[in-house]
Amino acid sequence: MSNPSPYIVIGVDPGGSSGAIVIIQDGTLRILGMNGKTEHDIKEFIFGAMLRKQMGSRVLAAIERVNAMPDQGVVSSFKFGQNYGFVRGCLVSHDIPFLEVLPKEWQKLYSMTKKKGEPKKEWKTRLLNIARNLYPKADIPLYAADAVLLSHYALNHLN
Numbered sequence: 391m392s393n394p395s396p397y398i399v400i401g402v403d404p405g406g407s408s409g410a411i412v413i414i415q416d417g418t419l420r421i422l423g424m425n426g427k428t429e430h431d432i433k434e435f436i437f438g439a440m441l442r443k444q445m446g447s448r449v450l451a452a453i454e455r456v457n458a459m460p461d462q463g464v465v466s467s468f469k470f471g472q473n474y475g476f477v478r479g480c481l482v483s484h485d486i487p488f489l490e491v492l493p494k495e496w497q498k499l500y501s502m503t504k505k506k507g508e509p510k511k512e513w514k515t516r517l518l519n520i521a522r523n524l525y526p527k528a529d530i531p532l533y534a535a536d537a538v539l540l541s542h543y544a545l546n547h548l549n
Contacts, residue, residue: 397548400451400486401541403534404473409538411477413439414545415447419528419538424473433480440484451481451488452496452544454536485539489547496543 401412409424411432422435432481453474481488497503500520504513518535521542522528530538 394446396445397545398447398449399541399544399548400436400439400449400481400488401537401539401544402451402453402477403536403540404454404477405533405536408533409473410534411435412534412537412541414525414538414541415439417525419525419530419541420535421530421537423531423533425533429476432477436477436480436484436486440486448548449486450544450548450549451486452491452540453478453488454496454540455490455492463476488543491540491543496540499543499546500539 396416396493398413401414403409403411407425411422411424413420413435414505420435422432424432440548446491450492478488480486497517502520514532514535517539518532519529521535521538524542525538529537
């Protein structure tokens with residue numbers, strides 16, 4: 391993979407309380423955990439990518455397309471959907487092209503599948519290890535692992 395011109399990729403894990411947005415600009419990561427953030431905070435974070443787009447960088451986002459899970463509560467399902475719709479609206483309003491990616495689709499890039507009966511924390515830790523191997527100089531928290539891998543997925547699909 392060769393990316394000679396400036397680029398910006400955005401990965402969005404719209405999770406209810408543990409979601410994150412990661413922007414990778416020419417190899418440098420910026421992370422915004424969505425827990426406790428306002429819509430204004432999220433909009434401003436994405437707006438920065440739009441400004442750099444206007445300066446000639448190629449831009450692509452990947453947003454995880456998932457549905458509410460059967461074991462998720464009503465409040466967390468609603469927050470998840472709210473985050474998904476709001477971030478998607480920000481991307482559309484800023485003319486940032488994006489891919490809606492199923493979890494199995496982006497996880498396939500890293501040859502990852504969840505083992506039967508594997509605890510969620512163990513699964514997330516395996517994803518975090520991949521993210522940290524890809525970006526060893528970055529301080530990546532557990533909650534941002536999916537978003538980092540989604541942004542890297544976008545980088546692999548950037549034209």
